[in-house]
Amino acid sequence: MKRRFNYTGRNKLTMDKIKISLNDSDKGKKSINAKIDLSDSKYPEDARVFLDAYHKTERKRFDFGTVSEIKVPYDLTIDELAFTDNLMFRIVIVDESSKNGLIVAHADRIRTDDNLDKKPILPVSFENLNYQAWKIEFKGDSNGPILCINNQIPNIEYIVKNDPMFFIYIFHTVVKEIFLHMIFVDVVEDLEDPSTDWHADWIDFAKKLLPNEALPKSLNHHDENEFDKETVLNWIDKIIEEFCNSKLNEWQEFKSKLENK
Amino acid sequence: MEQLKIFNQVGETAFHNFLNELKINPSLDLIDLNDSQYWVDFKPALVIEKNKIFSSRFDLAEYLDNIFKNAGIKRNEVIGNNRLWTWLTYFWFDQICPIVNGERKVLQIAKYICGQDFRTYYRHFIASSYNIYSLLGKSNTFLFLYQSINVHNDFIEQLASRQEIISQSNLIQAAQTLYWNDLINKPKPAATDRKKQGNLRRLIRIFGQIELTYDIFSMKPEEILNLLPKEFNGWKD
Numbered sequence: 001m002k003r004r005f006n007y008t009g010r011n012k013l014t015m016d017k018i019k020i021s022l023n024d025s026d027k028g029k030k031s032i033n034a035k036i037d038l039s040d041s042k043y044p045e046d047a048r049v050f051l052d053a054y055h056k057t058e059r060k061r062f063d064f065g066t067v068s069e070i071k072v073p074y075d076l077t078i079d080e081l082a083f084t085d086n087l088m089f090r091i092v093i094v095d096e097s098s099k100n101g102l103i104v105a106h107a108d109r110i111r112t113d114d115n116l117d118k119k120p121i122l123p124v125s126f127e128n129l130n131y132q133a134w135k136i137e138f139k140g141d142s143n144g145p146i147l148c149i150n151n152q153i154p155n156i157e158y159i160v161k162n163d164p165m166f167f168i169y170i171f172h173t174v175v176k177e178i179f180l181h182m183i184f185v186d187v188v189e190d191l192e193d194p195s196t197d198w199h200a201d202w203i204d205f206a207k208k209l210l211p212n213e214a215l216p217k218s219l220n221h222h223d224e225n226e227f228d229k230e231t232v233l234n235w236i237d238k239i240i241e242e243f244c245n246s247k248l249n250e251w252q253e254f255k256s257k258l259e260n261k
Numbered sequence: 262m263e264q265l266k267i268f269n270q271v272g273e274t275a276f277h278n279f280l281n282e283l284k285i286n287p288s289l290d291l292i293d294l295n296d297s298q299y300w301v302d303f304k305p306a307l308v309i310e311k312n313k314i315f316s317s318r319f320d321l322a323e324y325l326d327n328i329f330k331n332a333g334i335k336r337n338e339v340i341g342n343n344r345l346w347t348w349l350t351y352f353w354f355d356q357i358c359p360i361v362n363g364e365r366k367v368l369q370i371a372k373y374i375c376g377q378d379f380r381t382y383y384r385h386f387i388a389s390s391y392n393i394y395s396l397l398g399k400s401n402t403f404l405f406l407y408q409s410i411n412v413h414n415d416f417i418e419q420l421a422s423r424q425e426i427i428s429q430s431n432l433i434q435a436a437q438t439l440y441w442n443d444l445i446n447k448p449k450p451a452a453t454d455r456k457k458q459g460n461l462r463r464l465i466r467i468f469g470q471i472e473l474t475y476d477i478f479s480m481k482p483e484e485i486l487n488l489l490p491k492e493f494n495g496w497k498d
Contacts, residue, residue, distance in 0.1 A: 052478065056379045057396055058337075059428040061478055082337035094476040100484055101476035125377060128277055139380050146378065151274060 013091055013107035017041075020051075020089055022112045030084055031077045032112070034062070036070055036091065043067045043093050043104055052090040055083045067093060087112065109197055121201040122174070124160065126151035134170060136177050143186070144198030145178045164253035171247075172240050178202060179236045188219035206235075209242045263311050265303040265328075268344040268351070272299030276351050277374050280367055287364035291354055300348060307332055315356060319406035321387065322394030325349075336395040346375035346388035357386055357411050372413060383421040386411055393421055401433050403441050404448055415453040416440075419461055425472075432468055434482035439464065439496040449496065459493035467493075 019035040034051055045068035053060045058081040065071035078084055089110040094101040123140055129150035140146045149156055159166050182188060182199055194200040207215070216235050218226035244251070268276065272294050279292040294300070307328055315321040329339060339345060350357050350373045357373065358365045367373070371381035375388045383389045393405050404416040420436060421427045440452035440461065451457045471477060471488055486497065 050476070050478070054428065057392065057424050057428045059478075080335070080337060082340040092476055092478075094479070100488065101479055103474060103476055123377075128274065128281070139378055141379065143380075151270075 013105050020112050029077055030079050036064055038067050044095055047104055048094045048096055050092050053078055053087055055087045058082050122147055128152055142196045142198055164250040167250045168254040172244055175243055176240050183219050184221055191219050206239050209239055262308040265307040265309050266300040266348050267303055268300050268348040273344050273347055280370055280373055284367045315410045317407055318390040318410050321410045322390040325391045326394055340392055343375040346385055349387045397430050397433055401430050404437055431482050435485040459496050
């Protein structure tokens with residue numbers, strides 16, 4: 001698992017100063033719009049500001065001038081990148097007064113505004129699983145979860161998308177398994193700023209499901225002082241309960257399908 | 262010469278099943294997936310050589326790169342086309358999985374079936390060869406592509422598996438400067454030996470530390486090399 005430490009005193013930029021959106025309507029050319037506001041920052045005025053767009057093996061850097069004089073580059077196209085659907089961004093402020101550019105502040109794993117809500121947190125893959133209908137594999141980005149479904153089941157892609165029975169029977173178990181793995185197999189060191197992308201995504205998912213519920217004090221099972229197994233398990237149960245509550249339509253369809261049999 | 266094709270799901274599944282069976286029965290004949298129910302033509306139409314013998318992964322990647330470039334096809338238009346890469350594996354299967362003493366040895370399936378998951382994509386013999394070549398440019402690929410087209414070496418496993426490293430050609434150039442021997446056109450001995458000082462795994466760890474402090478992206482390879490601790494000095498010669 002990738003972990004991040006900060007021994008170097010780099011500052012973390014606050015996200016309210018950064019707005020990035022994707023623009024793919026310009027005659028097929030994909031580009032980004034980006035606004036970076038550092039007007040009341042404490043960084044050296046002549047420090048350089050860069051925006052890196054990246055996903056998988058693709059990466060492109062945009063030069064936004066300096067802290068005191070942000071200049072939006074003329075060319076903000078991302079056409080040459082092979083994967084732009086789940087593009088992420090990193091902003092680095094670099095002090096170039098020394099021999100090698102020192103990072104004085106950064107913000108990473110930024111998503112475009114239009115990707116914030118629609119980003120899928122559970123990729124699905126259809127594979128030959130022999131006699132197993134489905135399984136969760138933790139082999140996605142940063143060892144994130146992938147729902148693997150047996151492609152030997154006839155018409156399975158349609159069933160997964162449209163059949164409420166499939167949804168009702170498996171999805172709450174899937175969600176539970178992911179949270180159990182994240183907390184009890186992986187390590188969530190920092191609840192407020194998880195170092196692993198998919199941990200952050202699933203904690204956000206939980207927060208959205210339980211907006212009025214306080215998070216457990218710690219999700220780090222190595223933290224003997226703050227981690228409380230029972231509290232965490234109860235929290236996961238509440239997530240599952242609320243997840244099922246949020247799927248009322250699927251439940252109704254599921255019931256009526258059984259009643260009509 | 263044959264027209265370039267892309268497996269459809271039926272073709273991909275049939276090939277996948279064949280590979281599973283071949284693992285159990287290594288003397289099985291290659292499945293015939295030439296019927297049009299298994300594939301669609303690549304558009305625009307391109308022709309490739311069935312009997313072309315590739316001396317290395319470099320040779321293979323260069324061949325494909327030329328074919329796509331000559332047709333005006335950009336890297337980003339094909340790199341994510343997983344079933345294209347899987348079809349090419351089937352097409353050149355006798356080189357990818359040669360018959361030795363009447364049997365074929367099937368390795369990890371991800372080396373033949375190109376998946377969507379980038380944690381295994383880099384293991385695909387053909388997709389990763391082309392990806393590395395087209396991403397880094399001809400001169401930065403030696404460590405990865407110097408061997409036969411069915412050899413997956415430790416440089417690919419350690420460097421190409423890390424997207425934050427393989428996507429930065431200056432890091433790869435630094436690694437190549439350390440570990441590649443131009444005179445013999447091979448990596449320096451013991452570069453991937455865990456017990457050797459300044460080995461590849463140590464370099465990866467140091468890269469991770471440097472990037473916390475320095476803006477690696479804008480650094481030249483020689484500037485990165487200058488930041489390395491003494492244990493790497495022996496490799497700089």
